[in-house]
Amino acid sequence: MLHTVNKSSFERNSLQSCLNAIDDSSVILLIEDGVISAANNANSSMLAELATQGRVFALQGDIDARGISSKVADNIKLVDYAGFVDLVVEHGTAVSWV
């Protein structure tokens, strides 16, 4: 599955809820204000662990818009909208943590 999170984990509980309900084969894509959680200050060790496994993606355009491209944490893979489409195609059912 593909889980998308579009809100900052500082503002809302959606990333944490997603992490609580994610299975071993799912990947996470951070979009919109959700990319704030991709910065290396991201306060979730579980997200970092998933990133190490290559299971965390973030939208490059949203990162750049918020001026945090130099702060992206290790192992988070950046994608453009075409990459977003590929993730949707490859990972089956999409769940949006809106």
Add this chain to the structure above:
Amino acid sequence: MLHTVNKSSFERNSLQSCLNAIDDSSVILLIEDGVISAANNANSSMLAELATQGRVFALQGDIDARGISSKVADNIKLVDYAGFVDLVVEHGTAVSWV
């Protein structure tokens, strides 16, 4: 001052931010989904402490709508919309933690 909080502290950081920025003479009014933080499971000891000082209010109508009237924590004062108006009049500048 009067601080209003309209979001659940489970969902958002607005109550916590309000508590971080409140001075000794201010009061808090919980409205809309903010009343969820008035239930006795409310996860903030600081809110409980302010309630003990008589500085925490909640909108009765919003509490009833969410079916949690039997769970309201001690010392939280329930008001109707007329009471909301009185709080605005009595406490000077209003800050909304939207």
Add this chain to the structure above:
Amino acid sequence: MKISIQINEGPYQHQASDTAYQFAKAAIAKGHEIFRVFFYHDGVDNASRFTVPPQDDRNVVNNWASLDIKNADGEPELVVCVAAALRRGMLDEGEADKNGIDGNNIHPAFRISGLGQLIEAGIQSDRLVVFGD
């Protein structure tokens, strides 16, 4: 006391407009003056005369209109921000004509004006209360 209100969200999606309406009604009942209600952001959508809510639900736009908030010159003090309104497709006849749009949708109990009206409300009122998401 003179009280003004800022509303940041449209009808139905968020409770903000409902709460603000109940607050305004209660303030008037207590003898206070609602100097101005300023609709900003998606709040501008509260002014649409096109809304047709289900019969068993409240009509948010008519609720506001029923408060009949006007100034001494008889102008509505339910004020819709023009910049926010244009972005979101809320138009009166004047703005529709000016922008070549073939229709308009503002309820007559509201008027469109500039952001200065929000600042002025803050200056002229004893209190300004914000309702939003």
Add this chain to the structure above:
Amino acid sequence: MKISIQINEGPYQHQASDTAYQFAKAAIAKGHEIFRVFFYHDGVDNASRFTVPPQDDRNVVNNWASLDIKNADGEPELVVCVAAALRRGMLDEGEADKNGIDGNNIHPAFRISGLGQLIEAGIQSDRLVVFGD
């Protein structure tokens, strides 16, 4: 692959509609079919032909219209939920007439229909992606 999209928020207030548009454009560029875009909740406000955004900003409604998403019968597959639309003052000519409203504001690239169209999109598409607040 057949992909459908659900949009829960209106234009400008939230990025949801912008992201969904960029996603749809990229999917089409990659050779996928956008089976349907379903506008629900405040998402219905993306279909207003009355919007007049500032000249230096994007036009969200025209962006959607430019994708020209239609089915084999030539009908738009930018579908606006009728129940959500009526509540929020988004009307086509038929709904305006039926409800005695003196105007309509749906852009011709969109059509109003029922919630069944969302379920059908879920059934007929390989993927359904939700964009919201």
Add this chain to the structure above:
Amino acid sequence: MSTKKFMYLNRRAPYGTVYALESLEVVLIAAAFDQDVSLAFMDDGVYQLVEGQNTDGIGMKNFSKTFHALGDYDINQFFVSAESLTERGLSADDLMPLVWEDEDDDWAEKPSVKVVSNVELSKLMSEQDVCLSF
């Protein structure tokens, strides 16, 4: 049409936003499509099912009673996060007693609500074809 597994994911409290009400409107329509439908309630979404909601004081429609009607439309899979309940000081006893009648078991009345762990929810979610979020 083929049968797919649809999950409706509800994470917001009722009344503060319209998502709970308009999610219910989708589910009512979905009932006509003969698909495999389940509802998940997590985070503040669990408040949608709390018994005793009374909206007289806020001038909004109380739609919670509509949940009782869903059993008649064969919508009887309500999965509620145990962790979300506990975190909020709620238990299954605080929720509306939603039921459905099992045609295959002499129309016996059975509960629609199942409290499950987040791990179980995660497994259920991974079995879905479509997940609509509100």
Add this chain to the structure above:
Amino acid sequence: MSTKKFMYLNRRAPYGTVYALESLEVVLIAAAFDQDVSLAFMDDGVYQLVEGQNTDGIGMKNFSKTFHALGDYDINQFFVSAESLTERGLSADDLMPLVWEDEDDDWAEKPSVKVVSNVELSKLMSEQDVCLSF
């Protein structure tokens, strides 16, 4: 008209929602009213001031440069929560170098941004006549 103290409270990241942009539009208008204006940035609102925003990839207008113009309108009191910065791994060096020219000091260029503690913010807030939240 009398002079009042207005504070604009910004708590949201830019671009994900319109609040940051439309807050800036209010502040630009407010400049014409000759009031005492200050801006507070807390929580994700601090991202509004981060240097190097580039919106080419998302098709939205980059309005961050507008902050540089505010000094010319005598809007030069930007209070940024130190705690909010620290929590996000940011420091004052990550923010745009906003300045204003002090007429009373031979037009010396001075910084508009002040990083303050939440306690100081709380004190500033209590001195306001009007607080507009975005």
